[in-house]
Amino acid sequence: MMATPAETVDQFSPDQLREWLKQALAGQESLPGVSNDEFPQVSIARLARQLPAVTQEALKQAHLELLQEWAGGPSGAEEYQEELIALTRSFRMPEALQLLASTAKNSDVSLSSTVRQTVLAVLADAQPQQSTIFWIRQFDADQAKFGVAAITALLKTDWRDALDLLPFLPNDEEVADAAAVAVDVNYQRLPLAEQRKLVRALPDVLPRCSESLRPSLEYFLEKNHAAVVRSLRAGLEGVLKDSADAFTDQASLVEDESSKAA
Amino acid sequence: MPSASDQALALLPDEHRQRVEGAFAEWEGAAANQPAPHQWRLNLEAETALSVEDCRAFLEYFATELAAGRDSAEAWKKACYGNQLLGRELAKAQQPQVLGRVMDLEHYARLLAPRMPLGEAMEKLRQGLPADERDPFRRQLARAPLSRFIIWACFQENDPGTSPFQPLPANARAVRCALGLGRIPETNLRLVLLTWRHTEPSDPVLHRPTVADAADNNFYRPVGDPDFPWGLTEPLPPNEDGLARQPEVVIKKRDGRNLISVVVLEETA
Numbered sequence: 001m002m003a004t005p006a007e008t009v010d011q012f013s014p015d016q017l018r019e020w021l022k023q024a025l026a027g028q029e030s031l032p033g034v035s036n037d038e039f040p041q042v043s044i045a046r047l048a049r050q051l052p053a054v055t056q057e058a059l060k061q062a063h064l065e066l067l068q069e070w071a072g073g074p075s076g077a078e079e080y081q082e083e084l085i086a087l088t089r090s091f092r093m094p095e096a097l098q099l100l101a102s103t104a105k106n107s108d109v110s111l112s113s114t115v116r117q118t119v120l121a122v123l124a125d126a127q128p129q130q131s132t133i134f135w136i137r138q139f140d141a142d143q144a145k146f147g148v149a150a151i152t153a154l155l156k157t158d159w160r161d162a163l164d165l166l167p168f169l170p171n172d173e174e175v176a177d178a179a180a181v182a183v184d185v186n187y188q189r190l191p192l193a194e195q196r197k198l199v200r201a202l203p204d205v206l207p208r209c210s211e212s213l214r215p216s217l218e219y220f221l222e223k224n225h226a227a228v229v230r231s232l233r234a235g236l237e238g239v240l241k242d243s244a245d246a247f248t249d250q251a252s253l254v255e256d257e258s259s260k261a262a
Numbered sequence: 263m264p265s266a267s268d269q270a271l272a273l274l275p276d277e278h279r280q281r282v283e284g285a286f287a288e289w290e291g292a293a294a295n296q297p298a299p300h301q302w303r304l305n306l307e308a309e310t311a312l313s314v315e316d317c318r319a320f321l322e323y324f325a326t327e328l329a330a331g332r333d334s335a336e337a338w339k340k341a342c343y344g345n346q347l348l349g350r351e352l353a354k355a356q357q358p359q360v361l362g363r364v365m366d367l368e369h370y371a372r373l374l375a376p377r378m379p380l381g382e383a384m385e386k387l388r389q390g391l392p393a394d395e396r397d398p399f400r401r402q403l404a405r406a407p408l409s410r411f412i413i414w415a416c417f418q419e420n421d422p423g424t425s426p427f428q429p430l431p432a433n434a435r436a437v438r439c440a441l442g443l444g445r446i447p448e449t450n451l452r453l454v455l456l457t458w459r460h461t462e463p464s465d466p467v468l469h470r471p472t473v474a475d476a477a478d479n480n481f482y483r484p485v486g487d488p489d490f491p492w493g494l495t496e497p498l499p500p501n502e503d504g505l506a507r508q509p510e511v512v513i514k515k516r517d518g519r520n521l522i523s524v525v526v527l528e529e530t531a
Contacts (some may be wrong), residue, residue: 003295030298030335030478032445034366034453037410042369049450086372089380117377124379152379174405177398178378184399185382216398223394 005032006050009059017055018062025066025083026076041083045090060091067096071103078114085118089125097126105134113145120149129157136165144170148178155186159198162186166217167208180216187224199224267306270317278325285324285334299335301480302473310488311349311472320345320474335478342477346412347512349470349493356491357468358422360522361415361460361511363408364441367452367526374406387454391524403518408456411515412475415468416441416495416508425457425523431503434527440505442496444481451529459520468492468511475512 003011012020023029024044031043048059066084074081088096100119103109111119120138123130132154139150147169154162162183169175187198199221206217264272271279286303293300312320323344327337371383383402392400416426430440434451437443460468469475471493476482483496494507 028336030339034364034369034443034446035409035414036477036479037412038366038369039372039410042366042372045368046366046446046450050447082377114377121375121377121379125381148378152382173401177401178375180398181386181402182379182382185385188385215396219394219396219398 004050005030006047009047010051010055014058014062017058018065021059021062022066025087026080027083039083039086041086041090044087048090060093063087063091064093064096064099067099071099071109074103074109074111074115078112081115082118085115085122089122092126097123101130101134104138113142117145117149120146124149124153124156129153132157132161136161139165139168143168144172144175148175148182151179152182152186155182159186159190159194160201163198163201163205166205166213167210169210169213171210171212173212176210176212176216179213180220183217184220187220195224265307265309266312266314266317267309267321269314270321273314273318274321274325278322278329281325281328282321285328285337288334298478298480299338302338302476302478305473305476305480305482305484308486309473309484310486310490311470311484311493312474316345316348316472339478342474343411345474346472347469347514348474349472349512350491352468352470352491352511357460358417358419358509359459359461360423360425360457361417361513362426362455362457363413363415364437364443364453364455365409367454367528370454370456373408373410374402387524388526390526391521403521403524406518407515408458408518409515413513413515414471414475414510415513416510419509426508427455427457427525430505432525432527434529436503436505437527439498439501439503440495440508441510442481442483442498444498445479449529451527453527455523455525455527456518457522458518459522462520466513466516468513471510471512 009017009020020029021044024031025040027040029040031038031040032047033043048056051059063084067088070076070081070084085100088100100123103111104116104119104123130153135150135153138146147165151162151165151169154165166179166183169179187195190198202217202221206214206221209217271282274282289296289299289303306317309317320341324337324341327340328334330337332340367384367387368380371380371387374387375383386399391403394400418424418426418429427437430436434453435448437453437455438446438448438451470485470491471482473482473484481496481498483494485492485494493510493512495510497505497507
């Protein structure tokens with residue numbers, strides 16, 4: 001009976017599992033993917049979901065150990081480091097996220113800007129979020145490389161902080177588009193009252209934004225201003241309809257009473 | 263008549279031929295537990311899309327990697343990556359106008375927003391291709407590569423101007439089955455289906471796929487007819503819906519300009 005990749009991994013000892021994971025993250029293992037070009041982290045995360053709970057935990061532990069080894073002195077091919085860090089997003093271990101955050105804060109640890117970008121991208125996707133001051137420091141360090149992660153993270157905690165940073169993004173189309181998409185998606189997650197406030201606050205920031213960002217934010221406002229107006233109108237119509245219904249009910253009641261009296 | 267790979271093997275220097283045959287014998291012996299490498303070898307033997315000379319170059323590459331002490335599976339992959347896009351080019355008259363490809367949702371989000379938070383990109387992908395040209399996500403889609411390496415793309419033979427996914431049932435399991443994506447389990451699927459127009463003169467050339475393009479994918483099956491213009495997928499058994507083999511080609515990496523649709527299909531256990 002042939003063994004599936006998950007069954008093969010399930011038979012590994014903790015040491016073998018760790019070694020396998022290291023090789024797999026470096027792209028040296030044949031990993032089953034939807035396509036041949038799949039990032040190793042994506043294939044490993046899928047394979048992990050097929051493992052029995054005990055082996056899944058052992059794999060997460062092996063990942064944490066590799067991450068600790070990396071945090072002690074980041075080295076190795078950048079591709080390996082990126083896959084190792086990206087796997088934290090899939091495994092969601094609080095200890096691993098904590099380790100990424102402390103490594104990003106530690107000025108004694110030297111990270112290439114590519115690797116730091118990957119760390120911040122994972123932290124921006126994670127819960128709980130890092131502090132506002134953490135993200136502002138990252139933003140100040142390099143707006144072009146870390147700005148979108150900082151803005152995305154801040155949009156999840158307090159969108160006002162994120163809006164304050166938008167004018168400081170560089171005039172770069174890729175950065176501007178990513179930031180505008182982050183504003184759009186996080187806006188959709190807000191309660192209606194907050195959405196209205198964001199739509200009202202954005203025009204004040206807009207004139208100070210870069211030429212690359214301004215058209216995307218104007219498009220966002222055009223699209224969502226109309227939506228806010230529609231939702232307000234729907235709300236108002238609802239109130240009016242309720243009042244009208246109540247009035248009709250009252251009128252019917254009066255009519256009934258009058259008929260009875262007659 | 264011997265296959266192209268048998269003819270090519272006979273052309274190798276003795277030392278190289280022995281290394282290659284040794285690796286093949288090792289794979290055959292381990293086939294009960296590790297069927298994939300043995301299937302690669304069977305695919306090579308059945309391959310009709312490679313010339314004898316291309317087969318010889320491929321096996322030479324494989325033998326050299328083995329001689330360097332590389333593990334046989336790794337040596338195979340190296341040889342494959344060094345010999346891709348060698349299948350015959352599709353004639354202009356046979357070229358479809360619309361191509362499609364499937365990939366994992368998170369994988370595509372990483373291609374779209376490298377080293378950026380992914381939650382937003384994945385949520386936007388679930389909403390599909392924005393209709394408005396001014397939408398910044400549309401620009402992100404246009405800029406991003408459709409693959410890290412070569413692209414496997416499918417199309418409709420009878421209606422080459424429409425989406426290859428249109429005749430398939432709109433669920434992830436059916437797509438997995440029709441395209442022969444047997445390396446992934448049928449549960450917890452998160453697929454993104456892309457279609458794009460392939461009509462510009464600068465669009466990359468379409469090739470018939472070969473065993474080297476398939477690399478370590480043991481669900482690839484060569485078409486027996488050497489004159490057949492393209493490849494065909496092998497739907498996965500038991501194929502309860504009776505899904506047909508889908509025409510497929512390989513092309514070099516390209517960006518997402520001229521995307522027509524983005525559809526996410528998710529299926530949890």
